[in-house]
Amino acid sequence: MKGMVFTELLSMAEGAIGEDAVDDILDELPLSNGGAYTAVGNYPCSELVSIVVKISEVSGLPINDLQRAFGGWMMERFAAGYPQFFQDKTCALEMLEAIENEVHVEVRKLYPDAELPSFETERTGQGQLRMTYRSDRPLVAFCHGLIESCVAHFGQKADITVQDRTPDGRSEAAFDVVLTG
Numbered sequence: 001m002k003g004m005v006f007t008e009l010l011s012m013a014e015g016a017i018g019e020d021a022v023d024d025i026l027d028e029l030p031l032s033n034g035g036a037y038t039a040v041g042n043y044p045c046s047e048l049v050s051i052v053v054k055i056s057e058v059s060g061l062p063i064n065d066l067q068r069a070f071g072g073w074m075m076e077r078f079a080a081g082y083p084q085f086f087q088d089k090t091c092a093l094e095m096l097e098a099i100e101n102e103v104h105v106e107v108r109k110l111y112p113d114a115e116l117p118s119f120e121t122e123r124t125g126q127g128q129l130r131m132t133y134r135s136d137r138p139l140v141a142f143c144h145g146l147i148e149s150c151v152a153h154f155g156q157k158a159d160i161t162v163q164d165r166t167p168d169g170r171s172e173a174a175f176d177v178v179l180t181g
């Protein structure tokens, strides 16, 4: 997983629990490079997950809530860092439909070692999209936060329901996004 995802998680955590608490977490865990992540490096996703588990222990926030909040944080970072992907989209559903065949395709060109999920999308009605997420990584709640924050980014509102169908090993979830305003 790209170092940028780690450095962003740590910035969010520093704001929430403080720099000292984050340093203690990094000292305690057996991390590659002693937890000194750089944005351009590439590190095991299992380390990200173990850091989230520790932040959850320290803050008392459930792991899924943290992952989801982090998804929201990353969406804002993506929107600020890669505005070109957002500019030609008129609504959140159009943006979500473009992730698999446009956005993540470009991400793969920029970072050939990126570990990305796959998405299938289907319009299920007027203002409704079903987005099916599949990944080798356990990041369903992170994805939920990204989707939620994408809707907010376009100034829209939606009901989002999640059916987590994760079998053993591989993550799978269907997100039903129904625009409400």
Ligand code: HEM
Pocket: 001, 002, 003, 005, 075, 078, 079, 082, 085, 095, 096, 099, 103, 104, 107, 113, 114, 115, 116, 117, 134, 135, 136, 137, 139, 142, 143, 146, 147, 150
């Ligand atoms: C709102 C729509 C988006 C969704 C739902 C989405 C979903 C995801 C998810 C769930 C992951 C984690 C990897 C996994 O679960 O297997 C991921 C990783 C990533 N995405 Fe997206 N993404 C979105 C938009 C973007 C945008 C706009 C960018 C801009 C460049 C981007 C770049 C990346 C990068 C760099 C990674 C990390 C890859 C790695 O660590 O190796 N995504 N995305």
